Amino acid sequence: MPAKWTLEELTPGRTVEATFFPNPAEATEFRLRATHLDGRRAPKVVLTNDERVVAGVPCLVQVVAIHKPDREDRGRIEVEYVGKAPFKIEGVYLDPVVSKKLQVLLEAGLNILLDGPQGCGKTVLARSIADSLGMEFVFFNCGAVVEASDFFVSIQVKASASGAPVTDFVKTDILIAMEEAGDNPERKYLVFLDELNRCQESARNALMPALDATRRVFHPIENTFIPIPDNVQFIAAVNRGREFSGTFGIDAAQLDRFAPLQMTYPPPKAELDILSKRHPSISVANLQVIIDVAHEIRTAADLPGTLSVRATDEACVYLEHPLFADDGKRSLPEILKTSFCGRFPGSWDDVTSDAGAVWALVRKTLAAAKVPVPDDAPAK
Ligand SMILES: Nc1ncnc2c1ncn2[C@@H]1O[C@H](COP(=O)(O)OP(=O)(O)OP(=O)(O)O)[C@@H](O)[C@H]1O
Numbered sequence: 569m570p571a572k573w574t575l576e577e578l579t580p581g582r583t584v585e586a587t588f589f590p591n592p593a594e595a596t597e598f599r600l601r602a603t604h605l606d607g608r609r610a611p612k613v614v615l616t617n618d619e620r621v622v623a624g625v626p627c628l629v630q631v632v633a634i635h636k637p638d639r640e641d642r643g644r645i646e647v648e649y650v651g652k653a654p655f656k657i658e659g660v661y662l663d664p665v666v667s668k669k670l671q672v673l674l675e676a677g678l679n680i681l682l683d684g685p686q687g688c689g690k691t692v693l694a695r696s697i698a699d700s701l702g703m704e705f706v707f708f709n710c711g712a713v714v715e716a717s718d719f720f721v722s723i724q725v726k727a728s729a730s731g732a733p734v735t736d737f738v739k740t741d742i743l744i745a746m747e748e749a750g751d752n753p754e755r756k757y758l759v760f761l762d763e764l765n766r767c768q769e770s771a772r773n774a775l776m777p778a779l780d781a782t783r784r785v786f787h788p789i790e791n792t793f794i795p796i797p798d799n800v801q802f803i804a805a806v807n808r809g810r811e812f813s814g815t816f817g818i819d820a821a822q823l824d825r826f827a828p829l830q831m832t833y834p835p836p837k838a839e840l841d842i843l844s845k846r847h848p849s850i851s852v853a854n855l856q857v858i859i860d861v862a863h864e865i866r867t868a869a870d871l872p873g874t875l876s877v878r879a880t881d882e883a884c885v886y887l888e889h890p891l892f893a894d895d896g897k898r899s900l901p902e903i904l905k906t907s908f909c910g911r912f913p914g915s916w917d918d919v920t921s922d923a924g925a926v927w928a929l930v931r932k933t934l935a936a937a938k939v940p941v942p943d944d945a946p947a948k
């Protein structure tokens with residue numbers, strides 16, 4: 569936890585980052601309030617009336633004055649707007665060019681389609697966009713959607729007092745967010761439609777017009793159309809891995825309602841950074857071997873090229889466990905046989921299958937890294 573600021577540090581003119589929210593205090597002349605500056609707690613409440621500051625959106629502000637510096641329990645730090653906070657997404661590697669495009673799309677409030685292979689970070693990215701930008705995050709998995717109304721209500725059958733079954737409409741998190749957003753225009757909502765490619769095409773078709781300029785959806789409980797408030801932004805994720813190509817099925821007109829952003833696996837250096845933070849007890853040399861093998865598999869011409877960061881992370885979970893850690897890198901062949909080959913069709917010891925081809929790559933890359941591989945493996 570970073571230490572609290574002292575008043576001496578917050579000299580007038582100092583520029584800091586803050587996120588403001590409506591000031592709950594009654595009888596105040598200040599509309600907006602923050603409690604932290606650059607992520608550190610402020611010694612007094614931070615207040616502003618600057619019209620350029622938007623509630624919930626991080627921004628850079630400058631200290632204008634400190635009122636009642638001698639009183640512990642009273643006073644305020646008054647600030648004014650300097651500019652937008654630098655765009656940063658915590659905890660997720662994002663290609664710098666994709667990051668720039670993402671910033672533009674978020675600022676414009678456009679619907680965004682994250683398109684990338686499995687386990688390349690689409691879901692964590694959406695979640696951390698919401699965290700970083702102070703948005704309410706609404707996660708919705710589209711995999712179970714059969715009809716358009718499933719986006720907004722789920723139907724539950726319950727027993728009535730007499731025991732007879734009655735159906736009840738239960739609002740989904742999307743519908744709850746739409747209603748809340750209308751009531752709270754100062755808050756921003758990010759609705760994440762995960763696995764959009766997996767829902768029934770007819771249901772998706774019915775949702776699409778809602779996402780374009782008409783921005784209204786049918787409220788199945790109130791039996792009327794309700795507007796999608798401007799403070800709701802949609803991000804959808806689709807996965808075009810070989811496994812899913814049959815179900816991708818989003819036609820051009822549907823796709824056109826989203827600004828597409830292509831994502832790929834983090835480059836080896838970035839993946840090393842991700843994994844070394846998560847698994848600090850594993851040596852950099854061993855992490856590097858795992859990542860090198862993964863990179864070989866992802867870039868192999870004759871393989872589907874989809875080995876997720878979940879797979880490299882899982883290999884690390886094995887390797888750091890006391891049951892495997894004692895053997896150090898000697899455990900790697902066995903671990904990768906499971907965590908890497910096991911994700912492909914076929915069997916590691918069948919050279920004609922994808923899993924067998926992956927095993928051959930694992931052996932080759934481990935041998936180059938001078939990791940002993942037992943001789944009993946058939947692949948050469
Ligand atoms: N670019 C990245 N930066 C940080 N972590 C990542 C990144 N890519 C993947 N990961 C890690 O890998 C795991 C899977 O990521 P995530 O669930 O976001 O993938 P996804 O693209 O949504 O996959 P799927 O298509 O299967 O839903 C998570 O533990 C995540 O932290």
Ligand SMILES: [Mg+2]
Nearest residue numbers: 690691762805
């Ligand atoms: Mg996902």
